Amino acid sequence: FFFLTPLIYSQVIWDPLYNLSNTPSATSDYHAVHSDENGNYYVVWGDNGDIKFKHSSDYGLTWSPNIIVFTSNNICGWPVVKSNQNHVYVVCHQLAGDYEILFRYSSDYGQTWNTPQIISGMDDGSITPQLAISGSDIIAAWERRVNNFYDIIYRRSTDHGVTWSPEGNISGSLGSHSRWLQIEAAGSTVFCTWLESVTYPESDIYFSKSTDGGETWWLTPPPITNDPRPQNRIYMKVVSENDIYIVSDDIITFNFDELYLMYSSNGGNSWSTPSNITNNAGHSNTPCLEVIENNLYLTWADNSHTAPAYDNMDIFFKWSSDNGVTWQDSINLSDNPETSSRPRICSALFITLQGVIWADFTVVWYDYSTGDAEILARNGTQIIVPVELTSFTSEVRGNDVLLNWTTASELNNKGFEIEKSQKSKDKNQKWEKIGFVEGKGTTTEEQIYSFTDNNLAQGIYQYRLNQFDFDGTFEYSDIVEVNINSPGEFYLSQNYPNPFNPVTNILFAINSSLFVSLKVYDVLGNEVASLVNEEKDAGEYKVQFNAEGLGSGIYFYSLKTGNNILTNKMLLLK
Incomplete structure (x- = not known):
């Protein structure tokens, strides 16, 4: 419960993990997720060469049956899912003579699907596709092997994938390997980032953007890193046309990676210095980042907890309320002796009938705890209470001062210390504690408080409240000032x-x-x-x-x- 911030957050409460794919004797892996603001969660994954799909319309509480989106005599993999209201889009790559990109579209939240189509060249070495939604437009991008190098290729569609623009090249044929792209949109601005490598494993992060829905791109994509640490994978989270986060999986030594966070507040024109956000002795990899109401939520795979053997990976989760400067303690979501890999987050806000705001998460990963590779998930919720000191006033009654204040809601509020200072020309202003008023703990009801300071001498006085949580956290209110006049x-x-x-x-x-x-x-x-x-x-x-x-x-x-x-x-x- 804080006065100086618009929202406060409790710890995330996690439900037991559950099996999302439920496909015994199959290999369910390389999944992707997507969520919208209405609580629609989507998951796709590879399953013995098929691509399967699931949809939840209630924040991950219940799920549709498994639906096969792609199946063929060829092997399909690396699926990605995105949505725009009731429209759902899935891409994947398929190994025919060589790899090619498949696309499919649903107009009813994934219940029925149109005919699959190939949107790359046939058997042309196109792999690992990604999707971005810019208004009513779709931008599909993927890697293509050309003359033993990889470029980032893209196409646009303005009619839900019925027709597509000619291919374009985002990476600009740099004569090296452009790999592991991420593409996201905010309004008509589309952002793309990838790893550029001349000689493996040396690499840097490159970045490009389009301000016209993907029609044109920066001509010379600039690198945004230039350091001795090669990157293994990256994850990009676009919050707005200005605010972008990139988490990179940086190789420190063999089988020892750390996660680094970068942030741009001006649409990618400049970036913060990468900061280490795992900083442990294990192998931290495959990050995923969500941003809700200015809070960062990070999940990743790590084996630091199994030192010194480092013999299996688990899925970890933590969050930050100060843009990644500090983080809450991480929690092990999978916690099993088998390897867990590649976590991804579905998230949304919802408001209860009582007006309480919750952040909802479903973290999805694959692991071998059931004996076969399966898609597992855990649902988590975090209460978000909008808190502001709706009023803090003072009034003079003769030689007494009555302080009145009102809160809109409270979380974990132990109470208020009242502090007073007599105004003077001395720059070293001294505050004294003159009382304490107990808070109401956690409540969404309006609360009214008062305190009287009696028998004051003539002068100018200032008052402030110091609000304490039960965990010792405290925050000061603004200052109110009164003048005790002569009789x-x-x-x-x-x-x-x-x-x-x-x-x-x-x-x-x-x-x-x-x-x-x-x-x-x-x-x-x-x-x-x-x-x-x-x-x-x-x-x-x-x-x-x-x-x-x-x-x-x-x-x-x-x-x-x-x-x-x-x-x-x-x-x-x-």
């Missing part, structure tokens, strides 16, 4: 609570017997209420204002005595 001074306090619905209190004081007018106005200057309109003796007064018949919005209340006028603003929220 008998004329003043008008801030109403409390503020915002309010529909009743609030207004305090004022006058220093002699005077005719007093206290009125409320809307933003157009129309009078909507007259609260006081009579002679008053010197002293302090409290008036209640009921806005039952008024609409939500900003209102002004004005105190007038003789030539003195004071006006404050208040907010009615219904």
Whole structure:
């Protein structure tokens, strides 16, 4: 529960793992996943030369039966799935005389499929395809072996894959090996990254983009790394047209890789320095990254936990709330004595009927814990509570100060320390703890709190709240300031609570017997209420204002005595 950030996060809660493919005596591997914001999750995988498909419409809770998308006398593999509303697209490569790229399309979430088609040249050495969706356009890209080198080839379709543009070359025939491409889109901007290698295993990460839906690309793709560490694989996550993440699997020594994270905030024009985000003694590989509400969620395969033998890989997961600077402790999702490989994440947000926001994850991988290669999965959820200090106000009552604050919701909130400082010219401002108010733990209900600081001497005081979680985490609120005036001074306090619905209190004081007018106005200057309109003796007064018949919005209340006028603003929220 934090004041200075818009969202707070609990730990991820994981369900038991389950078998997603359920194909005994088969080899289910080299899968891919896709998810949309409506909780549709898609998984495809290779299965003894066929390509199979599954769909979940409820965030991975239940799944359709296995559907065969591609089957032939040839071996199909390396499938990729993407969707656009009810439209689902799958590509894979097929080994005929040589490799070629197959494409298939469904308009009903994968229940039925059109006729498969070859979208590369026949038997032309095209492998490892990828897909990107840019608006209503599809961009398919793959590697093609040309003169013993690999180039990145692409085609576009504007009619769900019925017709395709001529082939284009993204990598630009660099005369080396362009491998392991990733392609993603944000709006009409399409991004592509890959590994460029002249001599194995030396390689660097290259990057290109198109701002017209894949029609044209950067003419000379630039490298975004130039270091002695060769890369083995990469994973790209595009959040927006500006925000892009790349996680690379860097070879440190034989069978010892580390994962490095790079970030661009300007559409790939410049990149952060790669940072090591695993930094362990094992073999970290095949990363996958998701980004939800500015949090990073990473999954990968690793064998560091089996040191010194390093005899099997498991699937790990961790997350970061500060753009990858620090990470929560990792959790072993597979945790079995057999090898687990190539994790991928489906994710989405959903809101319960009670208004609680959850992030949902389904991590999918393949392993041999059942005796055969199978596609396994685990579902995880994380509560996300929108938290803000909706109000923090102060009012003076003679020589006392009343502090009022309101929270919209709370998670793990132990309570609030109230701190005070007397304002002075001394730059080394000193704060003292003057009280503590218990919080409500975890709640999505609005909570109202108050605290009174009594018998203050004349002066200017500042107050702040220090909110503590049960785990010791704390965060400071903004500062409010009050002025304890000399006795008998004329003043008008801030109403409390503020915002309010529909009743609030207004305090004022006058220093002699005077005719007093206290009125409320809307933003157009129309009078909507007259609260006081009579002679008053010197002293302090409290008036209640009921806005039952008024609409939500900003209102002004004005105190007038003789030539003195004071006006404050208040907010009615219904």
